[in-house]
Amino acid sequence: MKRKYFKKIFILLIIVIIGIYIIPAPKTNFSELYPINDNYSKSLKRFQAKSTKEITINGVKWIYYAGGNGSKTILFIHGMGGAYDLWWQQIIEFEKSYKVISYTLPEEINSLQKTSKGILKILETEKIDKFYVVGTSMGGYIAQYLVSTIPNRIEKAVFGNTFPPNNLIAEENKTKSKLLPFLPEIVISKLGEKTLDKKIIPAAKNSKLLRAFLPSISFSKKQFINRYNIIIDKFTMNSTKYAIKRIPKLIIESDNDPLIQPQLRQQLKKLYKNSNVYTFHNEGHFPYINASKEYNEVLWRFFNTENTFTAVEKTIENYFEGRKDANLKQLQLAFSKKANLYTSQNNNILIIPIENYYKKVRLDGVQQANTSILNGDITGNIACFKTKFEYPKNPILII
Structure with a gap:
């Protein structure tokens, strides 16, 4: 009798446990x-x-x-x-x-x-x-x-x-x-x-x-x-x-x-x-x-x-396109009159006054180049960006 009683209790517990598992979370x-x-x-x-x-x-x-x-x-x-x-x-x-x-x-x-x-x-x-x-x-x-x-x-x-x-x-x-x-x-x-x-x-x-x-x-x-x-x-x-x-x-x-x-x-x-x-x-x-x-x-x-990075990128785009098209008016939208360009060539840092750069652009004319922004930071009104010019027949310039 006891064995049958415990068997019934065991089956009942199994049913209860299964019941708990199949009960879905209540919806309100x-x-x-x-x-x-x-x-x-x-x-x-x-x-x-x-x-x-x-x-x-x-x-x-x-x-x-x-x-x-x-x-x-x-x-x-x-x-x-x-x-x-x-x-x-x-x-x-x-x-x-x-x-x-x-x-x-x-x-x-x-x-x-x-x-x-x-x-x-x-x-x-x-x-x-x-x-x-x-x-x-x-x-x-x-x-x-x-x-x-x-x-x-x-x-x-x-x-x-x-x-x-x-x-x-x-x-x-x-x-x-x-x-x-x-x-x-x-x-x-x-x-x-x-x-x-x-x-x-x-x-x-x-x-x-x-x-x-x-x-x-x-x-x-x-x-x-x-x-x-x-x-x-x-x-x-x-x-x-x-x-x-x-x-x-x-x-x-x-x-x-x-x-x-x-x-x-x-x-x-x-x-x-x-x-x-x-x-x-x-x-x-x-x-x-x-x-x-x-x-x-x-x-x-x-x-x-406004996204300040977007504003700076527009200026850099004038630089990229102005240089590739030898368009001085577009280039001037990117630089102040007293600007200097800093670039690296053969592991040496070159400082180029903006007027000298414009003269070189006039001399070289239209250029084929792949351009990109490598990195950039903006602090207050100061932006510091590193760009890349990749010329098919010339060394890569990073500015």
Whole structure:
């Protein structure tokens, strides 16, 4: 009898365990959690009622939103627990003047490379070449990867409440990450709720909007694990490379962010030394939601600021083209009347007064040359750039 009794108990336990594993994470409704019919609620409902687009990439379905009619495009990239509508307050604001794109990362995607392929396919479908990128948390990490891999396509970059390539996150979560595959989805969901209630919401001044919106985003165990794999997927960022350095960057942070360690915030600013930095005070990890007006103002100012590297490059382009075409008028647009040219030849430094240089241009006439900018720095009103002239029949000149 006892053996039969224990057998029944054992079978019952197995059924309970299986039941726990197959129970999906609970889904909540924003309207039920946020019954207030204010502008936040109305704007979210209007935005979610808009049509999204679908595209299948290597058998994986991507859902994204594309709107606005501006000449410039902003790509918004959500964080680890987000979706395309996480950015609704920014999209509504900026699609008045820009084309905007926001996607939901499919739960099957588990690496930076796969993420990038999906993004590039969406951009190709929408016929977009160059763009601004705004990423938050995991999205800010993805934005950095895009800056590293396709810098020539990115005009401006915003890294919000995020972290640089690092070992810290993987090291601190080594044990947890090994346990994750064995935890039921409902348990992972409950742990997320605990973090929400104990850390995220208090840091955001107990925002009711944030408390209602975040749980309304769909969640799955597979999604959580694969997105964690993305944030620990390391890549090399050479921030001193000219193609990367010339991209205007804005780092947005919060002084009480409960999800980004202060050490990582400092590492991020150290990595991108020439970036602008804006620090929110006591707004937590999601300032674009609970402090959206201020967040939007910060983005507007950044987007409307001239890229000083572009201005210098226009001057250098006058130099390149003026020299190749022997066009003195165009060359004079690049130099002051008292300028000197410094160049190297046979490991020797040559100093050439500008008038002597003009005389040589007149004498030599039109020249075939491959020109490029090797590097450059701008400090205040002072710009220091190194350029390269490669003549087919003459030595290479670096100036």
